[in-house]
Amino acid sequence: MRIVILGAGGRLGAALMRQYRKEFDAVGFNHDQINLANSDKIRGRLSSAQFDLLINCAAMTNVDLCESKKAEAFAINADAPKVLAEICSEKQAKLIHFSTDYVFDGEKREPYTEEEAAKPISVYGESKRVGEKNILALQDRHLVVRVSWVFGPDRPSFVDGMIKRAREEDRVEAIADKWSTPTYTHDIATMLPQFFDVAVPDGILHFANSGQCTWLEYAQQALECCRTLGISLKAETVGASKLADMENWVARRPVYSVLSTGKYAKLTGAIPRSWRDAVSDYIKRSYLKK
Numbered sequence: 001m002r003i004v005i006l007g008a009g010g011r012l013g014a015a016l017m018r019q020y021r022k023e024f025d026a027v028g029f030n031h032d033q034i035n036l037a038n039s040d041k042i043r044g045r046l047s048s049a050q051f052d053l054l055i056n057c058a059a060m061t062n063v064d065l066c067e068s069k070k071a072e073a074f075a076i077n078a079d080a081p082k083v084l085a086e087i088c089s090e091k092q093a094k095l096i097h098f099s100t101d102y103v104f105d106g107e108k109r110e111p112y113t114e115e116e117a118a119k120p121i122s123v124y125g126e127s128k129r130v131g132e133k134n135i136l137a138l139q140d141r142h143l144v145v146r147v148s149w150v151f152g153p154d155r156p157s158f159v160d161g162m163i164k165r166a167r168e169e170d171r172v173e174a175i176a177d178k179w180s181t182p183t184y185t186h187d188i189a190t191m192l193p194q195f196f197d198v199a200v201p202d203g204i205l206h207f208a209n210s211g212q213c214t215w216l217e218y219a220q221q222a223l224e225c226c227r228t229l230g231i232s233l234k235a236e237t238v239g240a241s242k243l244a245d246m247e248n249w250v251a252r253r254p255v256y257s258v259l260s261t262g263k264y265a266k267l268t269g270a271i272p273r274s275w276r277d278a279v280s281d282y283i284k285r286s287y288l289k290k
C-alpha cells in the first residue's frame with residue numbers, strides 16, 4: 001500500500017511517518033513541500049502522485065492565531081480538506097483526515113459520541129468542522145478521525161511544558177476546571193491501520209486514550225511518573241488554576257471535550273489503553289534517555 005502523509009513535520013504526522021515507513025510504502029510532505037493554503041499547489045503536487053491512502057495531519061493548529069487569521073484558518077482547515085477529498089475520490093484513493101475535540105462546545109459532562117451535534121465555539125473549531133463536513137459531503141469511504149490533547153516525542157506539548165517547568169521552578173500550576181483525554185501519537189499510529197481498508201459507518205471516528213482528566217491531573221500524573229523514574233524535579237505538586245485565569249487566551253475553549261471511544265470499541269473489540277498508562281509510557285521512552 002502506498003501512503004502519502006501531509007503534515008509530516010508535525011507532532012502527529014512525524015509519528016505516523018516513523019511507524020508507517022517501516023510497514024508500508026510511505027512518503028511524507030511537510031509544510032514547505034505542500035502549502036495547504038493554496039488549492040492550486042495542492043492539486044499540482046498531488047494530482048499526478050500515485051497513492052492508495054492520503055493521511056492529512058496538516059492543519060492550522062494555533063487556536064488563538066486562528067481567531068485573528070480566520071481566512072487562513074478556513075483555507076487550511078476547511079477548504080484544503082475538500083480539495084484533498086476530491087483528489088482522493090478521483091484516484092479511488094482513501095482520505096484519512098484528522099480533526100479535533102474542539103468541534104464541540106464543551107457544555108456536556110459526559111463523553112461526546114460521533115453522533116452528537118458539533119457546535120464549535122472558536123474559529124479553529126469552526127474551520128475544522130467545515131473541513132469535516134466538506135469531506136463527508138462527498139459520501140466516499142473517506143474517514144474523519146477526531147483526536148484530543150495529542151502528545152508525543154516529535155513536537156513539545158502541554159506535558160513537556162509542565163515537566164520543563166517542574167524541573168526549573170518550585171511551583172507549577174495547571175487548569176483544574178477543563179476536561180478531556182490526553183492521547184499519545186504512538187497509540188494513534190498503532191490504532192489507525194485497522195481502518196486503512198475498512199469503511200467506517202458515517203465516516204467519523206473518535207480516537208483517544210481511555211479515561212478523562214483535567215489539565216491539573218494530567219500534569220500531576222506526569223510529575224509522579226518522573227519521580228518514579230528518578231527524574232529530578234523542583235516542583236513537588238501541581239497547584240490549581242482556573243480556565244478563567246487564562247487572560248492571554250484569545251479563543252474560547254470547550255470546558256469539557258472528552259471523546260467517547262465507544263464506536264472504536266464496537267468496531268474493533270478493543271479498548272484503547274488508559275491515558276495514565278500512555279503518559280507513563282511516553283515519559284519512560286522519551287525522558288529516561290535525556
Ligand SMILES: NC(=O)c1ccc[n+]([C@@H]2O[C@H](COP(=O)([O-])OP(=O)(O)OC[C@H]3O[C@@H](n4cnc5c(N)ncnc54)[C@H](OP(=O)(O)O)[C@@H]3O)[C@@H](O)[C@H]2O)c1
Binds near residue numbers: 009035037128147
Ligand atoms: N495537538 C493537539 O492537541 C490536537 C488536538 C486535537 C486535534 N488535533 C488535530 O490533529 C492533527 C495533527 O495535529 P498536531 O498535534 O500534529 O499539530 P502540529 O504539530 O501543529 O502539526 C501540524 C502540521 O501542519 C503543518 N501546517 C500548518 N500549516 C500548514 C499549511 N498551510 N500547509 C501545510 N502544512 C501546514 C505544520 O507545519 P509547520 O509547523 O511547519 O507550520 C505541522 O507540520 C491536526 O488536524 C489537529 O487539528 C490536534
